[in-house]
Amino acid sequence: MPVTLELSHFDPYKIMESGQCFRMIALSPDTYEVIAQGKRLCINDLGNRRYRFDCSAVALAARWRVYFDLDRDYAALLDAAPKADAFLLRALADGYGLRILRQDPWETLCGFILSQRKHLKAIRASMEALCNPYGAPLAGTARKAFPTPERLAALCETDLRACGLGYRAPYVLDAARKVASGALDLAALAALPDDALLNRLMGVNGVGIKVAECVALFAYARLARAPVDVWIQRVIDQVYGGVSPFAGYGAYAGVYQQYMFMSMRNDGYSVHPQRIASQQRDSH
DNA sequence: GATCAGGTTTGCA
């Protein structure tokens, strides 16, 4: 009962490598496995923008269309970018197919707590190390679901350090206990405005502004939030002369941020600095 | 073996 869709602005490889999610892997060059929200999904890239989703039409509509944000008009969203912004335009062109996911807040919160001072590869390894002993089994794969907050809340710091979490162990534990006890109701946060949402998330030990903004963007679809990490700080410093352009990007600043992040991380600004700098000048 | 990595906290001007 797989479903085949023709999709524009959808590139599972770029989404996998964009660093917004940590449990999507390539099983083969054209097959991707996603574990999210207690489910496993395989996507086959059939070419010509056709993709086969290994799930029912009902599951696609109820879960995965939302997860991959397939009902959003990315052509219009990208077209709304300021035309004078050369670096941004190049990032948007190079990043065709990248989408902002709408992930589970609990898993996203833990994922970005774990991300502190880690590479994407190391974050993925940490996530698996946490899921393997404590996540529920899934059909069709040896990989496990992401553990529930209740499961992790029942552990101690030593258990989590045994998963290789290092100094992040007490952070994850604090998050688990706040969520499991109801002190932090992640579902209810969806109703809050951005600032209140960020403040509530930062109430968790080990969650600062960057992690909170990542959760807001990648789990709560707050597309105007643009997390500033070291890569984006490099963009601001090297491309925009130290002045953040994100305040001027409006409702989709977070989406543009993600394209710029990928662009900077993949190519670096050093690839075409003169060209970009001259384009920036010409446009002003 | 030293250094660094998608950050946060703590301590001290």
Add this chain to the structure above:
DNA sequence: TGCAAACCTGAT
């Protein structure tokens, strides 16, 4: 406010 230093661990 602002700025270091410290923090686990694995990779380069």
